[in-house]
Amino acid sequence: MLRDPIEIQETACRLLGEYFGADRVGYAEVQEDGETVMITRSYTEGQPSLEGLYRLDDYGPDLLHAFREGRTVVRPDIANDRLLTDAEKRAHAILNLGATLNKPLLKHGELFGILFVHFFQAHEFTEEELILTEETAERTWAAAARARSEEALLLSEGRYRTLFESIDEGFCLIEVLFDEKDTPFDYRFLEANPAFERHTGLSNAVGRTVREMVPAHESHWFQIYGHIARTGIARRFEQTADALGRLYDVYAFRVGDPAAHQVAVLFNDVSTRKAAERKIQENEERLRTLFESMTEGFVIKEAVTDENGQITDFRFIECNPAFSRMTGLTDPAGCRVSELTPNAEPIWFESLTRVLASGDPVRFETRISRSECWWEVSVSRIGGPGSHRVAIVLMDVTARKSSEAALAKAREELEIRVAERTSDLQKAMTRLQSEAAERERLERDRHDLLRRQVRTQEEERKRISRELHDNLGQYLTAVMLRVQLLRKSFESGDSIDSITSTIEDLKTVVDSLMKASHRQAWELRPAELDHFGLEPALRAYVTDWSERTGIATTFDSSHWHEVRLHADCEIALYRVVQEALTNVARHAVAEEVTVTLKSNGDIEVQVKDDGKGFDPEIPTKRLGLLGMKERISLVEGCLTIDSAPGSGTVVSAKVSRPTCSSS
Template sequence: MSAPGTSDANPVPQGNQSGEHRYHFAIDIDGEFAVFTLDTHGQVETWNASAERITGYGAGEILGKPLSVLYPTVSAGVPVHSDILVRAATTGRAYDEGWHARKDGIRFWASVLVIAQQREQGDLAGFAAVTHDLSQRQLIEAKLRRSEQRLQAMIDSVEDYAIFMLSPTGEVTSWNTGAQRIEGYCAGEIIGRHFSVFYPPEARTAGLPERMLETASTQGRSEAEGWRVRSDGSRFWADAIITPIRDDKGALQGFAKVTRDLTEHKRLEQLEHVGELAAATERAREEEKKRIARELHDDLGQQLTALKMSAVILQQDVEAGHYTAETAAKARGLVVQADDTMSALRRIASNLRPTMLDDLGLLPAVEWLADEFSRRYGIKASTRLSAGELAFSDTASTAIFRIVQEALTNVARHACATEVVVTIELDDNACEVRIDDNGRGAASAPGDKPDSFGLLGIRERVRQLNGTVSLGNRLDRGFRVQIRFPIDTIVRH
């Protein structure tokens, strides 16, 4: 604290001491500061009205008394102010905050600034002192401390949330019971360490902790859900919120971070997803059984019936001894019908698992699938395949083939499209698969709902290969299924 200004000070003669005039300053600054002077022995020489109001001593009671009367004493009787005059005489000024004593013995917290006064010759002439009653400030600070203690006690009692503070650069500065339970660290192990230790290596490499702080600082809040790491290395799924803490001037003081363990919620969500997938898979099996049964009945069944009828007629001719040209034609017809039946069997088997996927690879199999789709449904299907140099693994080949197959099935059932394009191409370090149609889009197509089996099956196959899937209407017309796979998850190793 600096001494108050003396622009209103009036020098008042205080008498003659060793032939020299001494002066004091009669200063009263809004009744807020006690201003007085001391001689070289520390005895009061001048006293202002504020000093009387603050301490209770009138000028007549205090002049000539030592400074020690304004201080309480410790048990040994040594005044707590004993070194302030020595420090002021040595360095020119001294400042202290501490307990002072009023005339009635009541203590109050105050600051005191003592400034050494020198004569023209340079020797010590005495001291000027300014005392400020800080009782109200101390009360406010005490209330703040109690509030902080209550808040900290409340935070410490929370066990379901990790609540702690970070420095502006991300070091942990406080820790609660919930943080210890969730993160696994005790306060002594974690305070002072950077909060990036809570993130898995891949998140640290990607700079996620730093981005969280930057977002919180610039936008007022950052929130992220993902895997976090406990002190023992185990992972848990968490939701974390970071908010900046600023002073009254807007300067960043640090961050508050709240983390919630969502592992159980995530597990239940996954179980629910697995249950939905299992139910959808069962529905798909039933649909596939119906489709195969229908094809066997409508296609293969009809051909077998015709084959049987022709065989019966031929048998009757043979038994009757009718070996004519007509009999030979009937025999040739049986061969043709047998060939048609075998073709139908091969087609049905190919729908279940195309042999060319194993014999020729993914891209020729996709071309065949597009041709079969066009032939069967009358919808023009074209392919744009530019990933021929990539050696797809068997798992990836099967997954991508089924994805294209399921997407085309959705187009046939729901899109009302006249054209569809299948694209498989390499892009940077990824392989992109797109199925674009010119149909009516997702808004009016019930089969394009995210929970329909075709799209659910696509999502699951993509997830198993660490890919990403995007579903939505095209800008011009139709619907797009867009999938990206990291190269290293689909190549043959």
């Protein structure tokens, strides 16, 4: 029977290699850094061995990860393996590897060794080869481990005692007790190390049986230890001790004379670890349930680097169903991003590389090409610095984006409406202010008009009074004088001829008084205006005015068509001409005047003189000019004065025909 651990491993490798026809079979031991392996011996069919140190990352980033998870890695055709980069394929080619099968060996969840099978050419491994390799790895390594343990137990007493006292595992040497039917029913503690009490809670156990200390101790313990004591077959197992409330990881083997029924027991209380493992398993199940049922898409990606260590792409590792529904990628695991989504937006690659470099999570929003869908993307690094994996969560935010767009549009429309209303209100305010200013101006004008009207009336009264005094007054005085003379003639008995002469003289004065009275009444309100209209009245007035002033005057009505106007319009235009001629007589020093009356379109009257003229821009307080403007404005007409010093004056009054039409 083989006892040497190295001999056990070498024999297993040789037999496995010959059976498979493999080119190389061996064991690699994982070093303390957990990332490199040492190969010291291996079976080779006349080929160079691989003794030395190797980095597992050189042969693919998934390799070490799979080993740590306890997964066997099979690569039947390395040269055409699409999961390997060119650099990784070259690393395999250096070792002349065409196909590999690697079975990891774990202890307490830690990777400590690898059994490898190499072919120089591509090779399709059968299910039988896989099962045989895995069983060989487990059994030979366990056998080697047991052999090492047995050697350790056979060391010198000093070294044994040091180990006995210092190891963390509980250790005891027991004598299995059998009844008359050769059935194990109890066992006695012969030796126990200090860690024994910590792992069992039992003190002063040496010399006592377990039944004495724990009467309810389960019988299956006696069966296991009894079988080891009788057969000498060591055994590693896990078993509960319900009476102690603990779970043990046990390695038990027979020692000494088989007839002594002594068994050495090396054990650990793994209750806490197992509870933690159960908790981890429960958490993993809950996480898996969440992973499968969550509505957000979730995917893990791994960076792909070139020979210089630069990230060139990302590979899909795992995704949940929601991710597949959202993206349409049903089974992307193992594929590169550039293969499945060659037109991906640059923000994806930039964000993932930034997260791997800094370790800081990144969140961004992106719109799916040729779609109305929006995603909110959260990216986080898995692991610490140097990790090549990221976790990505996708959330469909299309509805929120639509709401935001609708809200933004509504806000924009509201701002436009507010601006429009503000503009309307501003216009209305401006219009109201303008109307208010206009009303204020009109009120001022009304007051001014009233004041001017009062002044005009007073001036008119003064003029009439002056006319009565200067004209009619002198004629009345002459009449009085003639009447007095006539009375004296009667009283003194003057001759008939003298009296008749006085009477004729009185008659002449009375005739002159009547003519003056008639002219005065005509100037105040010409009868022709009422009976015959504007044109005859103006013609008569202009003729009389020319005779009285001695200024040559022309009256032109060649463009006047016989028409009667509204009385207000006729009197307004008449008074404008009357006032304009009065100003000419008083101020113009004119030699020639032309008065024109037209009715081609609107009604227009014009008074033009060749007098000295004046500057219309210089403000004036002459009531004549102001009166003319007011009279024309009352009939919705307009008055214009065109004059300049030394160039005469033209006064024009115009009223629209509809306004002047006689009702």
